[in-house]
Amino acid sequence: MGLTLSELDELDEGTVMDMIIEAGNDLCEDEYCQVADQHAMDIF
Numbered sequence: 837m838g839l840t841l842s843e844l845d846e847l848d849e850g851t852v853m854d855m856i857i858e859a860g861n862d863l864c865e866d867e868y869c870q871v872a873d874q875h876a877m878d879i880f
Contacts (some may be wrong), residue, residue, distance in 0.1 A: 837855055844852060872880070 837859060
């Protein structure tokens with residue numbers, strides 16, 4: 837994640853866990869990674 841141990845020490849445990857989860861989501865190759873276009877946003 838590019839943070840030093842002292843930087844991690846200053847963050848909440850929940851924040852660090854969220855960063856780890858989001859980093860894992862960035863690596864997925866399924867439909868989660870698709871970006872919505874304008875048509876999909878209009879339907880939403």
